[in-house]
Amino acid sequence: MSEKRGRVRFCRLGTNPLRQExxxxxxxxxxxxxxxxxxxxxxxxxxxxxxxxDR
Structure with a gap:
């Protein structure tokens, strides 16, 4: 997921794909x-x- 605020783009990882991995x-x-x-x-x-x- 990403969001653009002004000239900056903020990206976050979702949790679903990471949970599957x-x-x-x-x-x-x-x-x-x-x-x-x-x-x-x-x-x-x-x-x-x-x-x-020995065991």
Missing amino acids: LDWMLGYHREVEARLDRLEAFLENDDPNRTEK
């Missing part, structure tokens, strides 16, 4: 966190030489 980023963040959690679980269980003390 934030929702997308939060969803993507949750997906990445879930993938990293699964990778961590895999790596912890994959090393046969690892002892309980």
Whole structure:
């Protein structure tokens, strides 16, 4: 949105598009966190030489 006052144009960002972008980023963040959690679980269980003390 923009508004002209004299020779100056004032611009503002709307909240709707930013809200959509934030929702997308939060969803993507949750997906990445879930993938990293699964990778961590895999790596912890994959090393046969690892002892309980190392975990």
